Structure formats: C-alpha cells, structure tokens
Amino acid sequence: MEPDHSGALKILYEVFPDIKIVGNEKTALFIKGFYGIPDENIMIVGDGDVLELGKHRIRFYLTPMVH
Numbered sequence: 001m002e003p004d005h006s007g008a009l010k011i012l013y014e015v016f017p018d019i020k021i022v023g024n025e026k027t028a029l030f031i032k033g034f035y036g037i038p039d040e041n042i043m044i045v046g047d048g049d050v051l052e053l054g055k056h057r058i059r060f061y062l063t064p065m066v067h
Contacts (some may be wrong), residue, residue: 006035018044021043022045025044
C-alpha cells in the first residue's frame, strides 16, 4: 500500500462509511495510520486466503515489492 496510489481511500470512506477495504496486516496498519479508517472497515487476508463473492472467488498471494 503506497500513499501516492491510495489517496482516494479517505474520500471513499467518507462517502461510503460502510466500505470494506481488503488487504494484509501491513496494509491495514498503513490504512489506519494514514487515513484513520477504523478496524471494522478493514478485512485482513493472508497468503492463500480466498474471498467468496458469490459467483466469483478471489485468492490472495503475498507478492512484496511488486510495482
């Protein structure tokens, strides 16, 4: 999570206060620190976790330093 790529998160949270932001533990720390978004709006996932979205599934892979 890089601040120059995520600056809209604060505005999105203000407009959509029930938003869920998905990321790993490190991402959650940055989001809380930079934008003050509370824990209940952040879903922490780990390497290999799967998020079920009904018809679709998203599997997460930790890939540090990919830019």
